[in-house]
Amino acid sequence: MRTRRSFLIGLLTAAVATITNITQIADAQAQQDSGTLRFPVRRRPPPPRPRLERVPSPRRGYRWVRGRWVWSARRGRWVWIRGRWLRRR
Numbered sequence: 001m002r003t004r005r006s007f008l009i010g011l012l013t014a015a016v017a018t019i020t021n022i023t024q025i026a027d028a029q030a031q032q033d034s035g036t037l038r039f040p041v042r043r044r045p046p047p048p049r050p051r052l053e054r055v056p057s058p059r060r061g062y063r064w065v066r067g068r069w070v071w072s073a074r075r076g077r078w079v080w081i082r083g084r085w086l087r088r089r
Contacts, residue, residue, distance in 0.1 A: 044071055044078075045078075047069035047071075047078050048069060048078060050066070050067070050068070050069070051067060051080060053066065053067050053082070053083050055083070056085075059085055061087060061088055062085040062086060062087055062088060063085070063086055063088055064083060064084075064085060064086075065083055065084055065085070065086050066083045067080060067081055067082045067083040068080075068081055069081075
């Protein structure tokens with residue numbers, strides 16, 4: 001009985017030590033991996049200042065939407081979208 005209890009306590013201690021060791025190894029690897037980037041990270045530059053547009057004279061039933069900068073992933077740069085008239089809802 002005593003040897004069985006000692007065996008179970010030893011087995012439980014070994015299991016806990018193994019689990020603790022595995023989690024410490026995983027934490028160490030995560031810390032090591034966080035310092036290295038696997039894929040290059042490209043940050044796009046901030047958009048330029050808004051352009052000054054000459055606003056055409058008002059139209060009845062429409063509203064003017066100012067131009068804006070939009071990021072073009074295909075071109076890899078900011079592209080200016082001109083202002084336009086939108087019909088009111």
